[in-house]
Amino acid sequence: MRAILTTVGQDKTGIIAGVSSFLAEKDINILDLSQTIMNGYFTMMMVVDVSDEADFSALSTELKELGKKLGVEINIRNEKMYAAMHEMSGGLE
Template sequence: MRAILTTVGQDKTGIVAGVSGFLAEKEINILDLSQTILNGYFTMMMVVDVPDDADFTALSSELKDLGKKLGVEINIRNEKMYAAMHELSGGLE
């Protein structure tokens, strides 16, 4: 399943390595990635391919814990949720 992973926090060494290393251990493939630093704040958005048998709730919790260790906020959401939100907002215009 495809998912959107976001990472935001104060810029410092090791954020990309920490997140990508975790994903590799979980056999989660990075399909696309965008990152930037704005006024000292690191922001990264990834589209990832999560194995279908993965426990998404546990994965989300582990990523939040990793974020605490790295000093950033990490969130992951199923891509279908974003698509549904876009369809709903399109109908409100």
């Protein structure tokens, strides 16, 4: 399943290395990546490929814990949820 992973926080050394190492250990492939630094704040958005057998809730919890260690906020959501949100908001415009 495809998922969207976001990372936001004060910029510092090791954020990308920490997140990508974690994903590699979990055999999660990065399909697309965008990152920027604005006024000292690091922001990164990834599209990742997560095994259908993965425990998504546990993965989310582990990423939140990793974020605490790295001093950033990390969230992961199923790509289908983003698509559904976009469809719903399309009717409001």
